[in-house]
Amino acid sequence: MRFRWREHPTVVAQYLLDSKIPDQAEVTLKPNEICVVLENGKVVGSVSQQHMEVNPQLGLFSKFIGKKNPNRAFMFCFTGPHQAMVQVRGQSDAQEEINCLVTLKVEITRESAPRLVTFPAKGTLMVTGGHVADTIRSEVQTAVMTFVKAMPAPQMKSVTTHEDLVFHLKSALKGTLDAHGLHFRGAHITWSATVAEQQLQQQQTLDRLRLEKQDVSERQEIEMEAMLDYEQKKHEIQARMALVGINATEKANLELELQRIQNDATLSFEQWKSQNQIRMAESQTQRDEQIKDAQTGLEVSKLEAEQQRIRQSVVLEAHEHKTKTAMDMFEQVQARKKERMQLQREQEQDRLDQHSKASQSTIAVLENIAASSDDPQVQMEALRQLAEIRKADVQGQKDAHKDDS
Secondary structure: OEOOOOOOOOEEEEEEEHHHOOOOOEEEOOOOEEEEEEEOOEEEEEEEOOEEEOOOOOOHHHHHOOOOOOOEEEEEEEOOOEEEEEEEEEEOOOOOEEEEEEEEEEEOOOOOHHHHHHHHHOOOOEEEHHHHHHHHHHHHHHHHHHHHOOOOHHHHOOHHHHHHHHHHHHHHHHHHHHHOOOEEEEEEEEOOHHHHHHHHHHHHHHHHHHHOOOOOOHHHHHHHHHHHHHHHHHHHHHHHHHHOOOOHHHHHHHHHHHHHHHHHOOOOHHHHHHHHHHHHHHHHHHHHHHHHHHHHHHHHHHHHHHHHHHHHHHHHHHHHHHHHHHHHHHHHHHHHHHHHHHHHHHHHHHHHHHHHHHHHHHHHHHHHHHHHOOOHHHHHHHHHHHHHHHHHHHHHHHHHOOOOO
16 A cells, blocks of 8 residues: 655655554655654664555564564655745834845755654644744844844845855754754845745745645646745845846836836937946946955955965964974883883892892791701791791782782
8 A cells, every 4th residue: 555644745744653554554765755763752763765664563473472563653754955934024223124034945864854853742743844934933033133133224135244144044043953853055035025925925825725635636736836936946046136236126227217218209219328338337337346346355365364374384383393292201201100110120129039038048947947846836836937938928929020000
């Protein structure tokens, strides 16, 4: 029996208990699909790009010897990338309205997929892009407002601010995304309130189709997903074009100016052409200045990089010198330690030799007493003291050969 875990394009991941999966159900995981298997509440593995039986049962022999199926659960997920849209609203320090749409792209990997169980742990069994957006909404709002609140409106929409803001969002969201098994793959900011509302409306329409469980065919779902993807890419390209200086408002003004000239018939085609050439020359001059500024910035960046490399080289040389000095001191300490140990061994050997001579003299006296005495008690006492002396000699030899290093 074929089993499909993802019935709608908005689904990012789905958590299923074994009781919700039909017996002998089989699934074919694509390269961009992952299944995390949990047994008795613990992750036991993850698979991808594989055809498998979802919830296999134990054989008769295993059941006969007393084994039973563990309590399984499955976390299916689609690697993505997925889009999460968060609308940010507020006021700047200059009391200007801030209204933008932050569209983040996130991705799931096989290593991070087990951390998706954070969603069902909070009660979300079917995870969508809206749930991802809800998870990071407050942090995105705080990060964006903190970054742009003190800026004037034109500076908020500049290229430099856009790049810096994306990097700031990546840093601010890293902990939350990692905790939920997601990886940051990019973002763009749409400053047009109308476009932002259109994108959110399309996303809400797609989510509503899933929630209402309407009778939508697979083809309609694919078309809806393709339309949403097209709209997202179109608005993203428009936002980037605006950031690099192609101003849609200026183009519209030129078209209106041309229409007015044609309607009024006050200027000839040659006059309009001359004015247009002047505008083009001004635009070309502005572009040349921007290119020149960019080249100057590149040269400055190269100089700064070279200075940084030189500073790092100096620090590295100083570190190597310190390391070499430390190694020389260590070798000197080790050499002195070896000399000290050699001197101790020689002193210990002299002590042992003297002790051995004294012991030999005492042993000879005791042996003579034991051999010449007629009194058994004297002989026994001599032998006992002789044994004690030999025992002490043996123990002294053992202690003397212990390694003190």
